[in-house]
Amino acid sequence: MARKRPTTPQPGTHHLTDVTAEIVQDLDADDGWMLLLDGVPNSYLNLNDPTHLEFEYQQWMARAVDLHKPGTEISLVHVGGGACAFPRYVAATRDGARQLVAEYNPELIALIREVFGIRTGPGLRIRAGDGRDVVAGQHSASADVLVRDAFVGPIVPPHLTTVEFLSDVARVLRPDGLYLANVTDGPPLGLARAEVATARATFAHVALVSETPVLKGRRYGNLTLIASPAPLPILDLTRLLARSVAPTRVLHGDELTKFVGGAAVTTDDNPLMPPPPPKHLIK
Known part of the structure; x- marks a missing residue:
């Protein structure tokens, strides 16, 4: 990714169409900057270190990408861009990566x-448009990884959670491709259960990563959904995530079946409308 660092980013509030963006400096790190959209933390960048990922869910995604076809040039589609923190990581850690970021605004x-x-x-394109439309415009079997990290405020747009959308994601992915989705949910985890049920209706192999208190329904937080037509490296992923600061689990197989319970698959005709998250939500 070509990157020209500004001399000094300026903190401030920017009133954009449909959203208010705030640029805030990390007082504990001279090179750390946060982008907030409508008051919700969206992206954190360390301008001196593109491999730094502040949000734990992005660290979980990074481990999954690190394990996917290591040593090869990969192609990624990102639905939701923000300040491109995750694309920066991939560009810094995977030589020759080709990335397309779909950002609505x-x-x-x-x-x-x-x-x-x-x-x-050459390694990074950013396209303005709805993520679902951008995915629909991609060639079949053209991407190694597709990342969904798109929000309107603290909520994932419902049309990016349905089986119809995931079917198109599966079309765009190569036969061993990887789908990664950032899910935010809290007790009783109805949204996360429905997202997993929908992914399992589309992909042969699905796993869910989060901190133990979130998976047990004790508090609100982020969960990373991982899905693929091909077997997932569960053991290697579990080993890497065991190094996380907070207790982190990888649910799959029978454990994931138990987690899903009787959750229904989400469709375009019957989208899941998530309840409002807590006001103190930290992404």
Whole structure:
């Protein structure tokens, strides 16, 4: 990824179409900057270290990508861009990676280019548009990894959670491709259970990663959904995530079946409308 670092990013509030963006400096790290959208933390960038991922769910995704076809050049599609923290990580850790980022708000794309010095090039394209439409425009079997990390405020747009959307994701992925989705949910985890049920209706292999208190329904938090037509490296992923600061689990197989319970598959005709998250939500 071509990257031209700005001399000094400027903190401030930017009123964009449909969203208010805030740029906030991390007072504990000179090179750390947070992007908030409508008050919700969206992206954290360390301008001096693109491999730094502040959010734990992105660290979980990173381990999954690290294990996927290591040593090869991979192609990724990102539904939801923010400040491109995860694409920066991939560009810094996977030589020759080709990435397409779908970001709904063109004004936000212009803002991150100006403030954070994000530049497009042969390894990174950023396209303004609805993520589902961008996915629909991709060739079949053209991507190794597809990442869904798109939110309107703290909520994933319902049309990005349905079996019809996931069917198109499966079409775009190669036969051994990887789907990664950021899910936010809390007790009783109805949204997460439905997301897993929908993924299992589409993909042969599915796993769910989160902190133990979240999986046990004790508090609100992030969960990472991992799915693929091919077997997942569960043992290697579990070993890597065991190094996490917080207790982290990987649910799969019978454990995941128990977690899903009787949750129904989400469809375009019957989308799941998530309840409002807690006001103190930290992404």
